[in-house]
Amino acid sequence: MRITSVETSVVALPFTMGGPHPPFAGRPWDRLEILLVRVETEDGLVGWGEAFGHAAIPATKAALDSVVAPLAIGRDARAIEPLTRELMHATHLLGRNGAHLYAISGIEIALWDLLGKRANQPVWALLGGRQRDSLPAYASLLSYANDLPLVAKNTAEARAAGYRHIKLHEVTREAVIVAKEAAPDAAIMLDVNCAWTPPVARDMAESLAAEGLYWLEEPVWPPEDAAGLANLRRHGMRLSAGENTAGLFGFKTLVEAGAIDIAQPSVTKIGGIGEMLRVFRLCQAHGVEVIPHCPYFGPGFVATLHIAAALCERPLVEVLWLEMEANPFDPWVRARDGQVAVPQGPGLGCDPDPAILARYAMAPPVRTETRFAA
Numbered sequence: 587m588r589i590t591s592v593e594t595s596v597v598a599l600p601f602t603m604g605g606p607h608p609p610f611a612g613r614p615w616d617r618l619e620i621l622l623v624r625v626e627t628e629d630g631l632v633g634w635g636e637a638f639g640h641a642a643i644p645a646t647k648a649a650l651d652s653v654v655a656p657l658a659i660g661r662d663a664r665a666i667e668p669l670t671r672e673l674m675h676a677t678h679l680l681g682r683n684g685a686h687l688y689a690i691s692g693i694e695i696a697l698w699d700l701l702g703k704r705a706n707q708p709v710w711a712l713l714g715g716r717q718r719d720s721l722p723a724y725a726s727l728l729s730y731a732n733d734l735p736l737v738a739k740n741t742a743e744a745r746a747a748g749y750r751h752i753k754l755h756e757v758t759r760e761a762v763i764v765a766k767e768a769a770p771d772a773a774i775m776l777d778v779n780c781a782w783t784p785p786v787a788r789d790m791a792e793s794l795a796a797e798g799l800y801w802l803e804e805p806v807w808p809p810e811d812a813a814g815l816a817n818l819r820r821h822g823m824r825l826s827a828g829e830n831t832a833g834l835f836g837f838k839t840l841v842e843a844g845a846i847d848i849a850q851p852s853v854t855k856i857g858g859i860g861e862m863l864r865v866f867r868l869c870q871a872h873g874v875e876v877i878p879h880c881p882y883f884g885p886g887f888v889a890t891l892h893i894a895a896a897l898c899e900r901p902l903v904e905v906l907w908l909e910m911e912a913n914p915f916d917p918w919v920r921a922r923d924g925q926v927a928v929p930q931g932p933g934l935g936c937d938p939d940p941a942i943l944a945r946y947a948m949a950p951p952v953r954t955e956t957r958f959a960a
């Protein structure tokens with residue numbers, strides 16, 4: 587069943603976040619942008635994927651439209667593993683992490699959606715999971731730039747909304763202390779996005795030792811410093827990382843170094859669902875827990891629901907703490923009472939609402955296609 591077209595489009599969704607919108611790449615970050623990948627096969631079936639993301643979207647979209655989509659056209663949509671392998675090999679000279687891998691991820695997710703639709707099975711069932719209606723979620727607060735009253739206010743509101751796990755994107759012990767005071771019965775995680783060199787991270791870990799963090803995420807710069815993470819881990823705090831790790835072999839380096847307690851692979855970045863599966867198996871063999879990274883709002887988020895439902899022993903789904911005006915994948919991309927519902931329909935189980943797609947489209951879709959003789 588050959589792929590006849592790959593279409594890329596971007597929607598931009600206005601949102602509020604309980605504080606001022608932070609600047610990113612020289613402009614305020616006040617729209618959630620989603621890069622959607624629509625793959626169609628010769629029988630007219632359509633699958634949806636999502637490629638990372640945020641400020642990287644123009645680069646990822648260029649990689650898709652100019653290189654990855656043309657390579658995928660005409661290929662068998664069911665042969666996901668060999669096609670992904672070939673796409674990765676064909677583009678490896680362009681980088682083993684970054685825009686081209688994100689582009690491959692978007693197509694790969696769409697192929698799983700197609701596979702499930704063709705088999706009339708949800709993706710979680712194709713992955714061998716058991717049926718679950720919902721999964722626990724955690725509130726992933728955006729950065730309030732160490733504005734402690736805003737950290738406290740949003741932590742309290744997230745707890746009141748039903749979340750029992752709340753993650754901060756701050757870099758100070760004071761932020762952790764005010765969050766604990768605002769939600770004393772919640773587990774608090776701290777994600778510093780690789781802010782610290784190993785010596786600074788060591789001092790910070792010592793000062794945070796008494797605060798009982800559920801995990802400390804990406805404490806070390808650069809993220810591939812496996813030895814730096816492994817040394818820090820000896821201080822007794824649970825460390826998580828992986829959203830910036832390059833594929834299975836990047837995780838192999840982290841796991842073999844004893845660098846992490848929790849692996850956080852990201853389905854829209856790492857190469858899609860198949861590469862996530864390989865990371866799960868690797869981590870299983872080394873006693874490392876996997877809690878995927880998924881701060882996105884389209885098919886990548888929904889694919890993570892299927893993966894977590896099927897493969898996570900203790901699922902905990904990352905949901906950014908913000909309020910979107912609308913989303914073409916509603917209601918599947920929102921949490922309620924600290925839980926997210928797992929779609930039960932074929933494939934990813936949620937095609938986008940065309941009216942919402944049209945209303946928030948940033949530009950007309952770009953289509954790569956080939957017509958075959960009948």
Ligand SMILES: [Mg+2]
Binds near residue numbers: 779829
């Ligand atoms: Mg993170």
